[in-house]
Amino acid sequence: MRLAKQVRLAAAFLLMMVSGLVWNSFALFLVALEGEFHWSRASISGAYGAFALINAVSAPLFGYLLGRYNSRVLLAGAAMLLGTAFLLTAHVSTIGQFWLAFGLVGGLGTHCTSSYAIFAVLAGRFRKRPATAMAIADAGSGLAAFLGLPVMSWMIEDLGWRFTYSALGIVLMGIAVPLHLFVIDRVKSASGTGGRYGLAGLGRVTILALVISYFCGSAAYHGLMTQQIALFEDNSVNAQTAVWIAAVAGLIIFVWRLLSGWLCDLWGSGPVMALAALAGVLTFGMLVAILVTANVAALLVYPLVLGVAFGGQQVLLADRARLVVTLSALSAVLGVCRLASGAGMAAGPVLAGSLHDWAGGYGAAIAVIAGLALLHFVTFAAIRRRQAPMM
Template sequence: VTAPLAGALSDRLGAGFVYKLALTILAGGFFLASQMEHLWQAQLGLGVMVGMAVSGLGMAVATGLISRWFRDNITLATSIAYAGVSVGMLSVAPLAQILIESQGWRETYFILALPPILVLPILFLLPWKQINGGTSGLEAATARHFLMPKHVLAQPTFWGLFMSFYATSVAIWTTALQVVAYLIEIGFSAITAATSFGVIGAMSIFGMLGTGFLADRFGRKLVVTCSFLTTILGVVMIWSLSAHPSTFMLFVSVVIFGLTMGSRGPVISSLVARLYPNMVGAVYGTVTIAFGLGAATGGILSGFLRDTTGGYDAVFMASIIACVLGLMPYWLLHTLAHGAWPSGKDASS
């Protein structure tokens, strides 16, 4: 929810300001959590403060910065940043669990507050004027609007980006959130099912990098189309395991599905950077709301379909339909297919 604000602040005041503020809030949130005695402290520290900090340190801010340095390979550069986020998430979760078991949860939250404090002085030493200027060496243009102007909300291009991000999130999470329970139900062991979910997360890193590399070379429309078709293939293969369970086919299925998990995010980020260069943060921050809504929809929808039908057929069919809906904007809108306005002008101003 705070991603649009973080992006708008970055457009207006620069990425350095947002990163410093976000690290300060992150450290404060973890420190408050380490001292909590009441529910409101958890809600404020972990819910509000850490949530705000994650938005400030996320791709809503990074996309604008990346776009000034990597115009020719922006999708690949964005993919690397996305992959870095995934690596961090996969690394921190087990580390936090180890710390909780060895030190206790209070001490763990206190320890998690230290890295932001240690990094903060380094950010104050960095030459942010040059960093914000990008390869041109010029200071980044200040956005004309603090928040996204109303005319952008009236553009089919914006809603195409929003719909695609929403649909791809629904497609992924409808299947991903049910896959462990589904695999156990059709006869696989709990450890095999849990490992499969881990493989999906790990493969997403390679999928992001591969999609970014290919999109810059062969075009977004072709690569995104192949990406959605690959997701559909992965869903169908996972679906077919109920009739023909096989450990080998399970491995192939989760690898294929995992390779496309998160792969559309970098493409959408790069499109925002190309189409709205003067307000990347505000626009992309708003578009990311679609991802959160899609994840929530996918989780609720998959649970509802499983409970009402007593099986997973409707769950997998919903995921496939969401893939088709997510792909449609790239075939219907020239701007998303080619990453440019027909007039060649920036329509964000």
């Protein structure tokens, strides 16, 4: 049993590493696409928004299907679709084609590396320390950002963004398809009306708080992550330094995700989220220092506090959701939460890019993102916890 858990956890970690490359690399491609095609940042960010939104809108149905049918086959098929999307994206020449290949096809396929699907699998295997298992798996995305972003930056610069997108698609299919088919557990089957929709027994305040916290946290995090390299370059930070700042933030996210899951099982998710809220205040303080005073010290502190503020949010939210629903309903509930999260992923980058284009800088964008982050932390505290029976 211990070996089986270790194998599943390692597979989940690899899948989340792929997820980290998929989501965090967009900031690099944004700069490359703008440089070649001279598309606006808002239109390029809009494709990322469509990618996240398509994934989010289809998540409740996909989460329901995972609990009803063979989740291994469904997730392997999604991996094939996502790999194909990146291969198609490597050949686009218009913004419409980019939106279609990356935004539509990629958005449908990226369920294969979505944390809600991986977490639903791990919750069934790890009963005693689920948050720790989720955190270990989720940390893979942070490690991938730290190790992968500099490599992908070099690939885009020397080999071209088209080659890099093609390579990403091939690597994705080579890793995700066999892991889903042969290694990862099937999602626990749902039964009864409560398992069907996963919302039975949840109060309105709990549902609303879950949805708002997921939406605002994702909007703030992805609004920052997709724009941070461009923001640094706009403030006289050279391109390589900006990439390494983003990579170090990925490393901090990797470390904090590991630590936050362990602390969550030890203390509970509330105190850990309180630490994240404090780091969030410091994050936006550093950004103000960078924008207003070009403070060099702020560049060093920023990735540390960013990682603590937002690195563990998916684990903390999923663990809080686990406490208010049955295990068999978890994939369906997390699918609904993924809808809210994906809407935030879509809204954050588009909002940040649009505000940049409108204001001619990132000041207004940072102010709005800070407000979203505040709502994320406040509504998390309003989620009513109750221990649901394990089925």
